[in-house]
Amino acid sequence: MEEESIESWLRGGFESAFPGNDFANVRALPASDARFGDFQCNDALAGARTLHMPPRKIAEAVFAKLMESRPAFVEKVELAGPGFLNITVSAGWLAARLAALAAQPTLGIPQTGAGRKVVIDYSSPNAAKQMHIGHIRSTVIGNAIDRIFRALGYDVVADNHLGDWGTQFGILIKGYRECLSDEERANLTVANLEKCYVLSAARAKEEDGVWKDACRAELVKLQQGDPENIALWKRFIDISIAEFDRMYAKLGVKFDTYRGESYYNSMMPAVLDRLEKAGLSEPSEGATIVNLEADGLGVAIVRKSDGGFNYTTSDLACVESRVRDYDPERIIYVTDDRQQLHFRQFFRICEKLGYTTKLVHVPFGLMSYGGKAISTREGNLIKLDDLLAEAVRRSLEIVRSRDASAAGEATPEQMRLAEQIGFGAVKYADLSHDPATAIDFDWDKALALEGNSGPYLQYAYARVCSLLDKASAVDGAAPSASFDISSPVEKQLALQLLQFGPAVLRAAENYKPSVLADYLFQTAQLYSSFYQRSPILKSEPAVRNARLALCALFGRVLAKGLSLLGIETPSRI
Ligand code: ARG
Numbered sequence: 001m002e003e004e005s006i007e008s009w010l011r012g013g014f015e016s017a018f019p020g021n022d023f024a025n026v027r028a029l030p031a032s033d034a035r036f037g038d039f040q041c042n043d044a045l046a047g048a049r050t051l052h053m054p055p056r057k058i059a060e061a062v063f064a065k066l067m068e069s070r071p072a073f074v075e076k077v078e079l080a081g082p083g084f085l086n087i088t089v090s091a092g093w094l095a096a097r098l099a100a101l102a103a104q105p106t107l108g109i110p111q112t113g114a115g116r117k118v119v120i121d122y123s124s125p126n127a128a129k130q131m132h133i134g135h136i137r138s139t140v141i142g143n144a145i146d147r148i149f150r151a152l153g154y155d156v157v158a159d160n161h162l163g164d165w166g167t168q169f170g171i172l173i174k175g176y177r178e179c180l181s182d183e184e185r186a187n188l189t190v191a192n193l194e195k196c197y198v199l200s201a202a203r204a205k206e207e208d209g210v211w212k213d214a215c216r217a218e219l220v221k222l223q224q225g226d227p228e229n230i231a232l233w234k235r236f237i238d239i240s241i242a243e244f245d246r247m248y249a250k251l252g253v254k255f256d257t258y259r260g261e262s263y264y265n266s267m268m269p270a271v272l273d274r275l276e277k278a279g280l281s282e283p284s285e286g287a288t289i290v291n292l293e294a295d296g297l298g299v300a301i302v303r304k305s306d307g308g309f310n311y312t313t314s315d316l317a318c319v320e321s322r323v324r325d326y327d328p329e330r331i332i333y334v335t336d337d338r339q340q341l342h343f344r345q346f347f348r349i350c351e352k353l354g355y356t357t358k359l360v361h362v363p364f365g366l367m368s369y370g371g372k373a374i375s376t377r378e379g380n381l382i383k384l385d386d387l388l389a390e391a392v393r394r395s396l397e398i399v400r401s402r403d404a405s406a407a408g409e410a411t412p413e414q415m416r417l418a419e420q421i422g423f424g425a426v427k428y429a430d431l432s433h434d435p436a437t438a439i440d441f442d443w444d445k446a447l448a449l450e451g452n453s454g455p456y457l458q459y460a461y462a463r464v465c466s467l468l469d470k471a472s473a474v475d476g477a478a479p480s481a482s483f484d485i486s487s488p489v490e491k492q493l494a495l496q497l498l499q500f501g502p503a504v505l506r507a508a509e510n511y512k513p514s515v516l517a518d519y520l521f522q523t524a525q526l527y528s529s530f531y532q533r534s535p536i537l538k539s540e541p542a543v544r545n546a547r548l549a550l551c552a553l554f555g556r557v558l559a560k561g562l563s564l565l566g567i568e569t570p571s572r573i
Contacts, residue, residue: 013066037086044083055083095483108501113154122334126163127240131384142334144513162260170219175200264317337363365438391422424567428454464555465571484546
């Protein structure tokens, strides 16, 4: 509320200096350097183009107006450099703002998504394969974006677009019939499916082509609705989903729908019709294509020469179905960056077909492990399950090394804690990087208790909890309802806490959970310097309780922020 009044005051200054212009975007940003003030406004620079004036001249005119209308809580306004406006606010105002923040369950996260709907398509693994380390990014980044959008008030449909249809099922069915033992067939697991796929695919490469033809025949039967093959396919999918769900349960990931590619099968012919009616498709060597050469996007095949549809066709059917069923304002797709051309082509086709839904691809870079590309050849195609187990094992070592009473078997509490730390570490190692960059997964960095890591932030939270716990044993010690900002480091921490909502919003606007991770890490560092420099329990009661209030608010912001990254915050480590 009050911060808007900084902005409305600034806006008022611009408007009265330059009447008739639109200054709706004028912002008070946190100062880049605390020596210059608490907030800065750079909009004189932004206005130079539209106003055709040097930014410094604009800033001077605005500055004069701002001085005339300066509210009491603004202690100082300064004009600097090429046209920056530096603003210093009063400690009393900051304290009131903090109290207002603390009173909100949202902790200042703006509800910009209220009444708005988005579909987020993420994780989306291919069926009949075990999830491996390569799947972690789509799942973890997608889930963080999902949580962030929900926190902003959006109505989110989280959809798992499983790869559950395609030529691989011919190979799988043939492999299932011929390459597995009776026992393996009776106790079918995803691991067995993967195994029979590998065996069958290898045989499909044989010179005589007999195996390959048999796979094709199984596929055709499946596509034509042969009951036996359909039943097998269903079984493969059910087993796959059960296995994926086991991973999702560990990772705290929930989907609203699991509409895989097969869901759109019956809608494919209509897509072809629509493309044809719009004059977008053309025959080419027996196939049907959409020529996007003029857009610099090459050619997209929408029907293969054997009559089969493909990835682009199914994504086109999928958009139509999502628009019809949910009418979202945006659909967000989280996949690795090797699919960029696919999404550019498919988005361009949607545009030409007249869809108005905003389509967003969030591409992420590949993950390497120990400096090596992840591939079967490198022998480091680690199963997600094994990665998570290893995270828990390593975290358990840390937990037990910190617990003096640790001897013998690990207790259930220690196991639970090891999971919270291990899964948090794996997620944070990913989310702390800009999704667009390639990342290297490194255990020591992920599990470090110091530095920009999940465990460091969880530990910071546990320390606040233990401080508040300790305080509760002291007579009269409790976080006060009001705040009191009495030192520069407290002021910095207060300003930082007020930036929580804007940081969440920026993370969403840029589809980068890393923006939030950066914010949380900086906040924890500021808190740590505040904590080191400001005696708390040893201070006189009024100061002590006001500082406790700041600690408690920091704890809430940190826990909420981490929860938006899907990371749990145990109160004791
Ligand atoms: N199944 C695909 C893969 O594993 C990802 C699907 C992404 N979503 C989509 N609508 N295309 O690469």
